[in-house]
Amino acid sequence: MIEIEIDGKALQVAEGSTIIEAAHQLGTYIPHFCYHKKLSIAANCRMCLVQVEKAPKPMPACATPVTNGMKVFTHSEQAVKAQKAVMEFLLINHPLDCPICDQGGECQLQDLAVGYGESASKYQEEKRVVPDKDLGPLVSTDLTRCINCTRCVRFTAEIAGFMELGQSFRGERAEIMPFIGKTVDTELSGNIIDLCPVGALTSKPFRFSARTWELSRRKSVSPHDGLGSNLIVQTKHDRVMRVLPLENEDLNECWLTDKERFSYQGLNSAERLTKPMVKQGGVWQEVGWNVALDYAAHALRDVAKTHGGAAIGGLLSPHATLEEMYLVQKLLRGLGSENIDFRLRHSDFSADGKRRGTPWLGMKIADIGGLDRVLVVGSFLRKDHPLIAQRLRQSAKRGAQISILHSADDDLLIKLTVRAIAAPSQLPARLAEVVKAVAELKGRPVDPALATVGAGDTAKQIAASLVSGSKTAILLGNFAQQHPQAATLTALAQELSGLLGGSFGFLGEAANSVGGHAARAVPGTTGLNAAAMLKEARQAYVVLGAEPELDCADGALALAALTQAAAVVVLSPFKSQAMLDYAAVLLPVSPFSETSGSFVNTEGRVQGFHAAVKPLGETRPAWKVLRVLANLLEVAGFQFNSSEDVRAEALGGQPEFVSGLDNGIDGGALTLAASANGLERVADVPIHFADALVRRAPALQQASDSAAPAARMNAATLAKLGLVAGERARVDAGGTAKVTLRRSLMPVCPMAWCVSRQPMPIRSRWVRCSPF
């Protein structure tokens, strides 16, 4: 620690910190534009000039490291004179278009111009004009307003991992631009809107729709991925106008993914279900709530009476709130059904009954940065967990060794130590090789089931990397959790982390993947899981927030099961044609913005939130709907006055973290299935197709991540199948793919990696899949 003095106040700061960091420690504000705590230092705006004793001229506070005994004056005559002079230069070329600028009212330049600018400019000459660029459907440009702070450039290069923007040309002609003809395609692109200190980069979907001072602000929690990003939902006239990040260093830091930032558009979708509807004699009618609830109660009671409670199945979206999941499972259990599940995309449930607790990340999200060796297994990491990928990207820059074992070789924009790509059926065998190699390096006995495994070179490289670290973690991604041998992968990861003395965990698939377990929205010992209740079709289903034909592992099977059912009760904020075909009653329930509730993120953190706006039309919060439905069905124990009451009952209080988090499985057999032959399909869940809300956000549906379906395979496979790159082909992997591709407007799987076992997959050629 060294001692310095800022504006006469003495303080101690860490060696190597800059004046601006020291000033922030003291709560002293130094005006700045280009400085940002999460980005590298550029020192190009010069706004943060301060006076330093004994220095001959003003120094930039963002780039000047403190020295012992340094005396800094941030508001002295010399400092303010310098700051005013910089402001005069910055305003020379800045247009006077604040009245029509979207940044107006939340503009750093506008604010600082009030403090440091003159009332008129001395500059009489022509101002510079910079042509706007097309950065895609999310970010709008007005580059004449740009002050060339390069925050956006540094963000794409440092945080998003690939420099998509640059400052081209020189001097007065310098301009921010993407490479000719390119757009900004990172899944984190919206953050450059927040970073831009002026109105040069603004939100395209939000443009010209409201002024910042007209908006009400409500804290909320992201309903999308497992991170549980904190949000500020901004509303006007009971309509969500935009979503911004609420800084939380433990979760999303100051960032948001584009999905979280722009999915609010789906809240105002024309597909919102706003009135209860029942189907009578094949015709849909809008009815009052009492009629719809009576109808639903009758339907469920009838099925329970004639076929028994077990004839009812509950399919819950993992994006539903903890309270909603808890009430659905309580209701169904009250009707005598144990068939409840929220793990709709899973295909292997053999670990059920062997789990020691609720599967979770295995550590705090904030601790990811402290890991020095990480093996990611089966994950489209960048698209499924953009901000966790961002944390690992920064770790890798600091020297952590990150390796991946996966079935698709997509570019994570992370400096990887080892990249092992294997066909899906080979993943367990390849992970077993790593276990074997680590056991050999550690001189430890290996499970007898793995006695015959021979570790290959890649496995040995991964093992060497893992054993050389002190803090290791094995992270199982969505692809591993949804894998047909997920239990084996889990058992192997457990074995591996045991050998390494590290941890292992699951990257939470959805906003409430941990909460679903905490709410006991999983089948009891006699119940059917998500796959089984579709295979052994039920008489009735209760569907909460999900679109099973798109959200289940086998969409075709889900559609068939729902279509044959006598009664399907759907609680959803949206309606779709498929829903109108299979449902008997549609109950409009609130999306996250219109209800109170909570999500439990992948580290087990319980985050409650309140409604940001009033429910649209006759929509009602699902917890209230379920309470009434339970009362009609005379299921006891539904005397809840608030969603907090529900949470208290579900979690036994109002804990900060849920209890019972444990990834361990007992008696998980390390049996390796015989390897499959032939072509295997690797389908991801594209980032903007993962849940009902984001599927209805128009701007995100135009983003490059929502590109039309395409299949990829290597040149050898193409030749073997007699296909030509760029031409249309039909991808047929059982019933699932057929449905997937037939739904050309909203395919659940726009991309299919077709990976052959031999030779190793290299994505060098593209083939289009035809909708048929």
Add this chain to the structure above:
Amino acid sequence: MNSQYNMLSQEALAKIDREVAKYPADQKQSAVMAALVIAQDEKGWLSQEAIAAVAGYLGMAPIAAYEVASFYNMYDLHPVGKYKLTVCTNLPCALSGGVHAADYVKEKLGIDFDETTPDGKFTLKEGECMGACGDAPVMLVNNKRMCGFMFPEEIDKLLAECK
């Protein structure tokens, strides 16, 4: 050889490799300026594809290479004539007749800055200080040949030389 670099010849790539070898293996992009020169010498100018090829070869983002190519006016982002004449108009040259030299060339060739003669022979560019203020006015021919004391008679000689 990967297809994306096909637009550069084997000889050009070999020359780039020599430049890359001058820097640590993990800092290949240090060779970007030299590599862009090699690409421009081969192609005549730096097209978007040529810049992307250089960037790809050096493992850097295309926009990062474009930043460099657009910063220096010795790199040509558009096709130029057979002879590219760059006249310095910075202060020391301007005080010693640099602007007059430029005006004289304009009159002789009938073109303005950033224009090419209809026969495709000459392109005229306005340049920045070339570090030879003592020889002002200074002109650069095809980015590499420096000519000093460019008064009208010298300019006539130079233009006559350029067949």
